[in-house]
Amino acid sequence: xxxxxxxxxxxxxxxxxxxxxxxxxxxxxxxxxxxxxxxxxxxxxxxxxxxxxxxxxxxxxxxxxxxxxxxxxxxxxxxxxxxxxxxxxxxxxxxxxxxxxxxxxxxxxxxxxxxxxxxxxxxxxxxxxxxxxxxx
Numbered sequence: 001x002x003x004x005x006x007x008x009x010x011x012x013x014x015x016x017x018x019x020x021x022x023x024x025x026x027x028x029x030x031x032x033x034x035x036x037x038x039x040x041x042x043x044x045x046x047x048x049x050x051x052x053x054x055x056x057x058x059x060x061x062x063x064x065x066x067x068x069x070x071x072x073x074x075x076x077x078x079x080x081x082x083x084x085x086x087x088x089x090x091x092x093x094x095x096x097x098x099x100x101x102x103x104x105x106x107x108x109x110x111x112x113x114x115x116x117x118x119x120x121x122x123x124x125x126x127x128x129x130x131x132x133x134x135x136x
Contacts, residue, residue, distance in 0.1 A: 024108050024109060025108070025109045025110070025111055026108055026109070026110050026111070027110075027111045027112075027113065028084075028086060028110060028111070028112050028113065029083045029084065029085045029086065029113045029114075029115050029126075030052075030065070030085070030086050030087075030091070030112065030113070030114050030115065031085045031086070031087045031088070031114075031115050031117070032050055032052075032065075032114045032115065032116045032117065033116075033117045034116070034117065034118055034119075035117070035119075036088065038052060038053045038054075038055065038088060039051070039052055039053075039088065040053070046069070047066075048066075048067060049064050049065070049066055050064065050065040050066075050067065050114055050116075050129070051063070051064050052064075052088060052091055054091065054092055054094075055092060056092050056093070056094070056095070058095035058096060059094060059095055059096040059099060060096075061096060061099075061133060063091060063099065063103075063133065064131075064132050064133065065112065065114055065129040065130075065131055065132075066129060066130045066131070066132055067114060067127040067128070067129045067130075068127070068128045068129065068130065070127075071125045071126065071127055072113070072126045072127060072128055073125075073126050074123050074124070074125055074126070075115060075123070075124045075125070075126055076122065076123065076124075077121065077122055077123075077124065080115065080124065083115065085115055099133075100133070103131050103133065104133075111128065112128075112129045112130075112131050113126055113127060113128055113129060114126070114127045114129055115127075
């Protein structure tokens with residue numbers, strides 16, 4: 001009986017630890033609208049860069065995202081509310097030091113995604129990205 005109790009406790013702890021590991025990755029979604037003048041796309045087709053020009057007296061550096069190779073999925077506008085999407089106004093509130101801390105400090109682990117609006121107001125594109133903060 002004692003061994004069974006210890007086994008149950010260990011199984012419970014193991015499932016809790018694995019759940020914490022899964023939850024420790026924070027996902028951040030950034031809305032990117034190609035029609036917005038402070039958001040620009042540049043580069044070759046397979047090496048696109050997504051640039052947010054920041055208009056903040058404490059931070060003049062643009063924020064640049066490099067997407068991974070493919071679109072993860074298409075999202076309808078109606079489902080956008082299910083994501084905690086960060087917008088241009090949210091990014092523009094950071095100072096240079098705060099933005100460095102947010103993007104470069106990887107504790108807890110972070111994943112970044114762009115939710116991109118191209119031309120259609122009905123379909124958005126979710127893209128996983130790698131992040132850089134310098135113009136290349």
